Amino acid sequence: MTYKTHIAFAGAISLYPLHQLQLHHYITPAQLPTLLGALALGAVMPDIDHTRSYISNKVPILPYIFAFYTKHRGFTHSLFGLAVVALLLFAIHRFKGVQTATLAAFWFGYLLHIAGDALTLSGIKNFCCDRALYLFPRFLRFRTGSFGELVYFFLFSAAAGYEYLLFFDPTHMPDITRHLHTAIDFFNSLL
Numbered sequence: 001m002t003y004k005t006h007i008a009f010a011g012a013i014s015l016y017p018l019h020q021l022q023l024h025h026y027i028t029p030a031q032l033p034t035l036l037g038a039l040a041l042g043a044v045m046p047d048i049d050h051t052r053s054y055i056s057n058k059v060p061i062l063p064y065i066f067a068f069y070t071k072h073r074g075f076t077h078s079l080f081g082l083a084v085v086a087l088l089l090f091a092i093h094r095f096k097g098v099q100t101a102t103l104a105a106f107w108f109g110y111l112l113h114i115a116g117d118a119l120t121l122s123g124i125k126n127f128c129c130d131r132a133l134y135l136f137p138r139f140l141r142f143r144t145g146s147f148g149e150l151v152y153f154f155l156f157s158a159a160a161g162y163e164y165l166l167f168f169d170p171t172h173m174p175d176i177t178r179h180l181h182t183a184i185d186f187f188n189s190l191l
């Protein structure tokens, strides 16, 4: 799955829970851009094990190290990888003081990346204990970069856009560049 479809999928799944969290005052409208930025960043991060992915183009060297040690959709796309990321995020919270909500959004985005790849024909080959992970029956799966993926991309984007307009006050609607800057700032704060 390409990074755009991953972000659209993460948005389509997460906007309703975010709306509920905001409704019950667990998060504030002011937090929303940071949470969406962290979610989007988490949703592209697992492909750091692929030297030609979107996230790999943003981070030098690291993808080559990953690609050397693990195969694509290996460690970073596994239950073990999810647990390691959770531990790393906990350490970031402890030592860098990043808010739990932001880190939870990142982790949820990461989880949704794995779920997204599990919708594709190749699925996640080694998710846990030598078992593959597929979320759809075979006839609903698609090949990465195919026309089928484009259809899913439009469906996820339409759902995410609709939820955004429905659930969030347009006066608080942050524009996309602000989201990206927040994601980049968040990323820089970790380095």
Ligand SMILES: [Zn+2]
Pocket: 001, 046, 047, 073, 077, 113, 117
């Ligand atoms: Zn992936």
